[in-house]
Amino acid sequence: MAEEIENIGFELTDELLIKVEQLIALKKDKELQKLLRDFHHADIAEILDELDLEEAIYVIKLLDSETTADILMELDEDNREKVLRNLSSKEIADEIGELDTDDAADIISELPEDRQHEVISHIEDEEHKAEIKELLTYHEDTAGGLMAKELVKVYDTWTVAGCLRRIRGQAKEVTRVHSIYVVDKQNRLIGRLSLKDLIVAKSDQKIEDIYISSVDSVNVHDDAEDVARVMQKYDLEAIPVVDNNQKLLGRITIDDIVDVMKEEAEKDYQLAAGITSDVEADDSIWELTKARLPWLLIGMFGGIGAASIINGFSDAMLKFPALLMFIPLIQATAGNVGVQSSAIVVQGLANDTIDGSLFKRLLKEFALGLVNGLAIALIVLLISHFAFHTTYLESLTICIALISVIIMAAIIGTFIPIFLDKRGIDAAVATGPFITTSNDIFGILLYFLIAKAILGF
Amino acid sequence: MAEEIENIGFELTDELLIKVEQLIALKKDKELQKLLRDFHHADIAEILDELDLEEAIYVIKLLDSETTADILMELDEDNREKVLRNLSSKEIADEIGELDTDDAADIISELPEDRQHEVISHIEDEEHKAEIKELLTYHEDTAGGLMAKELVKVYDTWTVAGCLRRIRGQAKEVTRVHSIYVVDKQNRLIGRLSLKDLIVAKSDQKIEDIYISSVDSVNVHDDAEDVARVMQKYDLEAIPVVDNNQKLLGRITIDDIVDVMKEEAEKDYQLAAGITSDVEADDSIWELTKARLPWLLIGMFGGIGAASIINGFSDAMLKFPALLMFIPLIQATAGNVGVQSSAIVVQGLANDTIDGSLFKRLLKEFALGLVNGLAIALIVLLISHFAFHTTYLESLTICIALISVIIMAAIIGTFIPIFLDKRGIDAAVATGPFITTSNDIFGILLYFLIAKAILGF
Numbered sequence: 001m002a003e004e005i006e007n008i009g010f011e012l013t014d015e016l017l018i019k020v021e022q023l024i025a026l027k028k029d030k031e032l033q034k035l036l037r038d039f040h041h042a043d044i045a046e047i048l049d050e051l052d053l054e055e056a057i058y059v060i061k062l063l064d065s066e067t068t069a070d071i072l073m074e075l076d077e078d079n080r081e082k083v084l085r086n087l088s089s090k091e092i093a094d095e096i097g098e099l100d101t102d103d104a105a106d107i108i109s110e111l112p113e114d115r116q117h118e119v120i121s122h123i124e125d126e127e128h129k130a131e132i133k134e135l136l137t138y139h140e141d142t143a144g145g146l147m148a149k150e151l152v153k154v155y156d157t158w159t160v161a162g163c164l165r166r167i168r169g170q171a172k173e174v175t176r177v178h179s180i181y182v183v184d185k186q187n188r189l190i191g192r193l194s195l196k197d198l199i200v201a202k203s204d205q206k207i208e209d210i211y212i213s214s215v216d217s218v219n220v221h222d223d224a225e226d227v228a229r230v231m232q233k234y235d236l237e238a239i240p241v242v243d244n245n246q247k248l249l250g251r252i253t254i255d256d257i258v259d260v261m262k263e264e265a266e267k268d269y270q271l272a273a274g275i276t277s278d279v280e281a282d283d284s285i286w287e288l289t290k291a292r293l294p295w296l297l298i299g300m301f302g303g304i305g306a307a308s309i310i311n312g313f314s315d316a317m318l319k320f321p322a323l324l325m326f327i328p329l330i331q332a333t334a335g336n337v338g339v340q341s342s343a344i345v346v347q348g349l350a351n352d353t354i355d356g357s358l359f360k361r362l363l364k365e366f367a368l369g370l371v372n373g374l375a376i377a378l379i380v381l382l383i384s385h386f387a388f389h390t391t392y393l394e395s396l397t398i399c400i401a402l403i404s405v406i407i408m409a410a411i412i413g414t415f416i417p418i419f420l421d422k423r424g425i426d427a428a429v430a431t432g433p434f435i436t437t438s439n440d441i442f443g444i445l446l447y448f449l450i451a452k453a454i455l456g457f
Numbered sequence: 458m459a460e461e462i463e464n465i466g467f468e469l470t471d472e473l474l475i476k477v478e479q480l481i482a483l484k485k486d487k488e489l490q491k492l493l494r495d496f497h498h499a500d501i502a503e504i505l506d507e508l509d510l511e512e513a514i515y516v517i518k519l520l521d522s523e524t525t526a527d528i529l530m531e532l533d534e535d536n537r538e539k540v541l542r543n544l545s546s547k548e549i550a551d552e553i554g555e556l557d558t559d560d561a562a563d564i565i566s567e568l569p570e571d572r573q574h575e576v577i578s579h580i581e582d583e584e585h586k587a588e589i590k591e592l593l594t595y596h597e598d599t600a601g602g603l604m605a606k607e608l609v610k611v612y613d614t615w616t617v618a619g620c621l622r623r624i625r626g627q628a629k630e631v632t633r634v635h636s637i638y639v640v641d642k643q644n645r646l647i648g649r650l651s652l653k654d655l656i657v658a659k660s661d662q663k664i665e666d667i668y669i670s671s672v673d674s675v676n677v678h679d680d681a682e683d684v685a686r687v688m689q690k691y692d693l694e695a696i697p698v699v700d701n702n703q704k705l706l707g708r709i710t711i712d713d714i715v716d717v718m719k720e721e722a723e724k725d726y727q728l729a730a731g732i733t734s735d736v737e738a739d740d741s742i743w744e745l746t747k748a749r750l751p752w753l754l755i756g757m758f759g760g761i762g763a764a765s766i767i768n769g770f771s772d773a774m775l776k777f778p779a780l781l782m783f784i785p786l787i788q789a790t791a792g793n794v795g796v797q798s799s800a801i802v803v804q805g806l807a808n809d810t811i812d813g814s815l816f817k818r819l820l821k822e823f824a825l826g827l828v829n830g831l832a833i834a835l836i837v838l839l840i841s842h843f844a845f846h847t848t849y850l851e852s853l854t855i856c857i858a859l860i861s862v863i864i865m866a867a868i869i870g871t872f873i874p875i876f877l878d879k880r881g882i883d884a885a886v887a888t889g890p891f892i893t894t895s896n897d898i899f900g901i902l903l904y905f906l907i908a909k910a911i912l913g914f
Contacts, residue, residue, distance in 0.1 A: 265722035273800030281805040303786025329760025343730030
């Protein structure tokens with residue numbers, strides 16, 4: 001590899017970590033600065049995430065605020081909170097002065113309210129301060145909460161040459177120029193241009209003659225997830241944000257959307273696994289317990305419910321003990337089918353591919369349950385007959401119960417997410433333990449009812 | 458909303474669908490073209506996905522190939538396959554002529570092998586043809602499989618003015634100019650420039666004096682998921698792809714990475730839900746059965762295993778029937794804890810945050826299981842004693858079993874994904890039904906062993 005090609009192979013080794021720790025311990029500031037200078041800020045953040053808090057703060061105070069501002073953004077959220085608690089409001093304001101408005105607003109919004117005002121009052125650049133204050137007024141899950149104020153805009157009356165001159169000024173503040181937005185005198189978004197278009201155009205042409213009038217935009221109050229869906233669908237790398245009067249307020253870039261998508265996917269995955277808040281493997285036992293115990297308790301009440309049902313049929317149990325052996329099978333099958341059905345529906349809802357008649361969909365799940373149920377029941381029939389020597393009526397009971405429970409679980413797993421979605425509730429909560437627990441109870445109840453009908457106890 | 462602001466509010470209504478279908482039925486080509494002209498190609502794809510195959514093909518043959526090529530890329534994969542089967546090799550080649558090389562190669566790779574050669578032979582532009590052929594040689598899950606050949610490159614010896622002149626030529630083929638790549642005479646990547654840098658520079662400056670020599674790149678054989686991770690970590694919108702000699706081969710843009718991330722998240726979610734292949738709610742019952750039955754069968758064998766265990770302890774069951782009632786509780790709790798633990802580990806592995814000693818991690822799960830187990834056992838103790846009138850020894854059995862099973866499930870759920878990951882197997886397969894099934898069996902076995910030790914049957 002040529003020396004210029006960097007970063008891509010970065011791996012945080014124990015040697016590197018020990019070296020950094022030693023340099024901190026020995027207060028070899030110059031050597032430390034020299035060592036870290038060649039790393040990308042995201043890599044330095046990875047190193048700091050592994051250090052003790054005092055060591056991390058030592059490094060942050062050592063490096064210049066342009067670098068540390070970017071590092072702060074990349075730190076693990078818990079660590080960032082701790083670091084910020086150990087910096088003065090003035091120090092935080094200096095970091096924030098180096099950040100784009102969207103990142104600056106994100107960091108400030110993580111601070112306790114009284115510190116927010118203090119930090120903002122220390123920001124020196126008045127324009128930057130006003131823009132950050134504006135961004136803080138939007139909800140974090142909306143387009144306003146995602147957007148940055150930094151953008152390049154031109155008026156339709158300018159010439160190409162004039163534009164290029166002014167863009168040279170504006171572009172210095174903007175990390176990446178995706179599109180140049182064209183506005184009218186009232187600052188209303190009327191079109192866009194790419195830098196490429198400007199370069200290809202003749203220098204005396206007017207913007208109004210060359211701009212592209214079809215431009216996608218989102219409203220500042222649009223939901224962040226909807227913005228993500230739109231940018232993904234239309235392969236956009238940036239989208240302008242406007243208010244109700246079409247006035248240009250800011251722009252959202254794809255890197256923020258990538259983060260939204262990732263958080264969304266992680267949240268859904270955790271919900272499906274019965275974890276109620278965003279936790280990581282390295283969180284404290286207390287935080288992990290808070291995230292995990294709620295679903296375990298609900299599962300526990302499900303198990304108690306199942307115990308009551310079995311208790312209610314205790315006479316039958318003594319007469320047909322073979323039935324009891326198959327309770328775990330019935331329960332596991334109901335759980336697995338339910339999770340499969342609900343996962344497919346939840347994913348379909350997220351991708352907007354669930355439409356058409358609910359009745360048809362349930363009918364399809366019925367057919368699907370019947371096919372799967374018949375296949376499994378046939379195998380169980382053979383095993384129960386030859387390995388467990390159940391009577392014909394007992395075998396029949398188990399098979400009919402399996403088929404019924406599979407169909408029931410498939411229908412419940414399909415219906416509940418769609419039902420929740422129609423009521424405006426996030427369907428992802430209806431996966432995993434929720435479906436498993438309800439199917440456990442209904443499955444065992446159905447099993448005993450079918451046994452009662454066939455065996456007649 | 459001003460008229461220029463388009464698309465963002467697109468919603469596929471029944472009225473629109475009916476109108477399109479009517480225009481097709483009446484063969485009102487001009488009206489149909491006029492209607493569809495104002496829609497984004499992604500929206501037209503959404504309409505076509507809802508039409509019958511003949512109707513969709515009618516629309517595709519009606520519109521010009523520049524538009525339909527983009528529409529093809531946005532169609533649902535199953536529908537695209539059907540549409541392609543109904544187009545001649547020449548027609549497909551014309552569509553492909555309009556696409557960027559990466560999209561073109563993706564479409565061709567979906568065709569049966571004999572058609573691939575036919576289609577390629579019909580591509581008229583020899584350079585485009587050669588580039589597509591090159592891309593087809595890379596595996597789809599590598600950087601080479603993701604990259605496009607379209608990029609803007611300049612030699613370090615050029616001047617800014619010369620660059621701008623040549624970029625005007627190159628840029629016409631490139632939809633979006635992210636970075637301008639700087640290469641030496643051997644076509645080796647040595648740096649990058651942004652269009653902004655070029656515009657800001659003086660026209661007689663040499664590229665070698667202004668280019669940025671630190672440039673991230675990936676190797677053509679790097680794993681697609683690694684590329685996604687890198688681009689996300691460093692907030693990149695495009696990354697150049699090089700071969701082992703650092704020669705510039707292509708570039709990958711963030712929109713392709715967004716798709717990789719999304720597929721990855723969906724795959725993990727489906728694996729966690731026990732679905733073995735990528736299916737959608739609208740797939741056929743046969744396809745859905747193929748994706749769902751394997752895990753149901755494994756769950757079934759787990760259930761049969763549980764039945765054998767219960768059968769093996771059938772004498773004890775008759776002596777202590779109260780124990781049986783709590784089998785579903787033990788099983789459900791083991792399943793829930795296992796899924797929670799494994800989900801956290803799988804997510805940690807995906808985010809590269811799982812490091813450090815395995816022993817420490819298992820010890821933490823032990824402590825966590827103990828805390829959760831004590832909380833749940835206490836509640837169950839009260840309920841079993843007062844509601845089910847279990848004896849003291851029976852209650853003790855249930856509580857100790859619950860705590861043990863929770864600890865066991867937490868440790869298994871943590872250990873297995875880490876173990877698989879170390880063996881190079883995708884840890885995501887170890888979530889959902891896999892963990893649930895193994896915990897079902899071990900949980901029930903542990904329950905009876907503890908009962909035997911305490912109650913002494």
